[in-house]
Amino acid sequence: MRLHDSFRIFLRSMIKFFAVVVVLYMAAWCYFNWSHLRERYDAKNAVKRYGIVWYTDLGAAKTLAANHKRDIMIVCVRSNAKEEASDSLINRIFPSSQFQSAADTWIPVLADLREGVEDDISTRNSRDEVISTYNLRNRYGCLILVDAKGEELRRVNYTNESVSELLDKLSGGKFAPLPPVLKADVKESADTPKPAAPAVDPKSEKPKVEEKWGFTTGL
Numbered sequence: 678m679r680l681h682d683s684f685r686i687f688l689r690s691m692i693k694f695f696a697v698v699v700v701l702y703m704a705a706w707c708y709f710n711w712s713h714l715r716e717r718y719d720a721k722n723a724v725k726r727y728g729i730v731w732y733t734d735l736g737a738a739k740t741l742a743a744n745h746k747r748d749i750m751i752v753c754v755r756s757n758a759k760e761e762a763s764d765s766l767i768n769r770i771f772p773s774s775q776f777q778s779a780a781d782t783w784i785p786v787l788a789d790l791r792e793g794v795e796d797d798i799s800t801r802n803s804r805d806e807v808i809s810t811y812n813l814r815n816r817y818g819c820l821i822l823v824d825a826k827g828e829e830l831r832r833v834n835y836t837n838e839s840v841s842e843l844l845d846k847l848s849g850g851k852f853a854p855l856p857p858v859l860k861a862d863v864k865e866s867a868d869t870p871k872p873a874a875p876a877v878d879p880k881s882e883k884p885k886v887e888e889k890w891g892f893t894t895g896l
Contacts, residue, residue, distance in 0.1 A: 722803070724787070727771040729780045731787035734803045735810070735827065742784045742825035745858040750783035750847070751821040753813040758792035762818025762835045773840045779847075781857035783822065788813060822847050 722734035731752075732738040742749050754763035770776050779785075788807045796804070808814055811821055811829065818835040820843070833846045844852035 724800075726787065726789070727767055729771060729777065729785060729787075731780075731785050733787060733800055735786060735807050738784045738786045739825055739827055741858065745784075747825070747855070747858060748783050748830065749786055749823045749825070749827075750779065751786045751788065751807060751811060751813075751823060753788045753808065753817055753819045753821075755790045755792060755817045757794065758790075760817050765837060766818060766835055770835070770840050770843065775840045775844060775852075778854040779844050779852065782853075782855040784858075790817075820847055822849075 722737035723730055723732050725731070732741070738749050741747075752766070754760070754766055756763060756767060786807060788804050790804070810827070811823075813819055813821075816834070819832065820835065821832045822830045824830060831847055831849055833843060835843060838846070841852070
């Protein structure tokens with residue numbers, strides 16, 4: 678065998694060797710950094726508004742729901758628009774401890790058509806997918822519970838129920854909270870609308886605030 682042929686064989690062997698080393702290194706790096714990569718992917722598809730970490734991408738929510746054997750809670754609102762059902766959810770229901778517990782029990786997905794705000798194209802496309810898939814066009818104040826495959830389980834149109842009544846309807850019985858799953862670590866969005874003044878009960882002339890157990894009281 679000529680020297681030239683021997684060198685070619687040696688060179689091919691070295692290339693294969695280094696290729697295997699690179700592949701093994703990349704596999705090991707991904708293995709040891711998987712949680713970090715997962716967190717960055719989740720953060721890209723999540724937003725924190727109204728004190729809750731919401732997923733904006735249905736596919737990401739399905740993956741998380743399947744991994745943790747949870748259902749998905751989809752909420753459709755229109756903020757900044759003086760839309761009654763949306764305003765009640767944002768100002769009375771979302772801040773309550775019971776709804777926060779529901780957002781920990783289920784994987785929350787937010788479809789928010791924000792008045793006067795131009796979302797980036799990725800957020801718009803994800804939101805439009807949710808709205809189209811579940812027929813939510815102009816159905817603000819609607820909450821839907823779906824399974825990890827995206828199959829609809831129950832749908833509730835918010836009509837000023839207490840938070841406990843709302844969650845019982847959505848869960849199909851008595852709402853039973855579960856331990857929270859690990860979600861994306863994202864900060865509260867800077868463009869989150871500031872809560873409006875609480876509604877006023879004309880009889881007491883005091884603001885109505887949703888309490889921990891779902892009752893409304895004047896402060």
